[in-house]
Amino acid sequence: MTPDPLTPVLTRRWQSPRSWSIDTYEQLEGYQALRTALTAHPDQLIQLVKDSGLRGRGGAGFPTGMKWSFIPQGATGPGAKPKYLVINADEGEPGTCKDIPTMMADPHSLIEGCIITSFAIRANFCAIYIRGEALHPIRRVRRAVEEAYAKGYLGKDILGSGFDLDIVVHAGAGAYICGEETALLDSLEGRRGQPRLKPPFPATSGLYASPTVVNNVETIASVPAIVQGGSDWFRSMGTEKSPGPKIYSVSGHVERPGQYEAPLGITLRQLLEMAGGMKDGIPLKFWTPGGSSTPLFTAEHLDVPLDFEGAAAAGSMLGTTAVQVFNETVSVPWAVARHLRQHPRPELLRPR
Numbered sequence: 001m002t003p004d005p006l007t008p009v010l011t012r013r014w015q016s017p018r019s020w021s022i023d024t025y026e027q028l029e030g031y032q033a034l035r036t037a038l039t040a041h042p043d044q045l046i047q048l049v050k051d052s053g054l055r056g057r058g059g060a061g062f063p064t065g066m067k068w069s070f071i072p073q074g075a076t077g078p079g080a081k082p083k084y085l086v087i088n089a090d091e092g093e094p095g096t097c098k099d100i101p102t103m104m105a106d107p108h109s110l111i112e113g114c115i116i117t118s119f120a121i122r123a124n125f126c127a128i129y130i131r132g133e134a135l136h137p138i139r140r141v142r143r144a145v146e147e148a149y150a151k152g153y154l155g156k157d158i159l160g161s162g163f164d165l166d167i168v169v170h171a172g173a174g175a176y177i178c179g180e181e182t183a184l185l186d187s188l189e190g191r192r193g194q195p196r197l198k199p200p201f202p203a204t205s206g207l208y209a210s211p212t213v214v215n216n217v218e219t220i221a222s223v224p225a226i227v228q229g230g231s232d233w234f235r236s237m238g239t240e241k242s243p244g245p246k247i248y249s250v251s252g253h254v255e256r257p258g259q260y261e262a263p264l265g266i267t268l269r270q271l272l273e274m275a276g277g278m279k280d281g282i283p284l285k286f287w288t289p290g291g292s293s294t295p296l297f298t299a300e301h302l303d304v305p306l307d308f309e310g311a312a313a314a315g316s317m318l319g320t321t322a323v324q325v326f327n328e329t330v331s332v333p334w335a336v337a338r339h340l341r342q343h344p345r346p347e348l349l350r351p352r
């Protein structure tokens, strides 16, 4: 079966020379969506993202426009709480490799998405929380933020719109739990990252107890394309309840591991074709659809549509679309034990 064709959206600049620079980004229509967005009313942007059906790419698939609309917009003036946008760039789920490549190859798509999102939710401060070990992405995104300030896309009165935004790139200390959004907020505030009890939810009491949207890198990097292309165009890719393009990180026993952009709902059979098939022709034994936290699939699941509904209906989860492929030579208990050894405190897992 031939994979469904998809003109790349999220990865379309990745092959361009110096794709990470602001000059390349601008040459390839970068920051055009921001100009369009700044002429719209913030509520129109929230409605656009709701209509697009975009769902969070950090694992849970929560509808993005709906999340934005939970930010209370009533209170303004002195004493009103500020609103914040926080980008989850922790990418801790084993097997997941889509946010770091996005930040390395196309950091401005994330920054443009941050500016549009902040404008929509009326935030004037955005923090990008990147895991501390990821030194290269931290440097690259920091540099891209500097370039965006120099060009007037960040700071005061962005492009003469009257809208102000500051972005800070924060390096985390590297803990899987800090990917959980409320633990991430604690860590960002300078404390040990531990999940908070919910409610209250971040939308009302997030960073510094103020209304906060937490979104994944890939989610926010999808926003400029939605503003440019419109919600119907976005919905023309993927499935009815899981629309749009997605980056699948394919690793393990395949001929060509890597990041494959495809419409949501693609199957492993199709992804394997894109990745050159099973390595050395050794048959498939099992695989994860969305990282080590998602229940394993086997060769029986080759035709399961990899969207939020399809993966769940077949007994697993779409997670972060980290497709780890294992051939017949691998023992399942060994692989699962190996995953557990990535536990942040391996000494707790050793027999005493």
Ligand SMILES: Cc1cc2nc3c(=O)[nH]c(=O)nc-3n(C[C@H](O)[C@H](O)[C@H](O)COP(=O)(O)O)c2cc1C
Pocket (backbone or CB within 6 Å): 055, 056, 057, 058, 059, 060, 061, 062, 064, 088, 089, 090, 091, 092, 093, 176, 177, 178, 179, 180, 181, 182, 214, 215, 216, 217, 219, 220
């Ligand atoms: C233990 C745990 C780890 C998580 N790690 C990440 C992560 O590394 N990156 C991420 O974007 N979301 C992660 N999440 C999901 C976040 O809590 C949150 O749902 C997400 O950042 C929301 O963004 P989205 O709506 O754009 O997906 C994790 C959740 C849990 C429970």
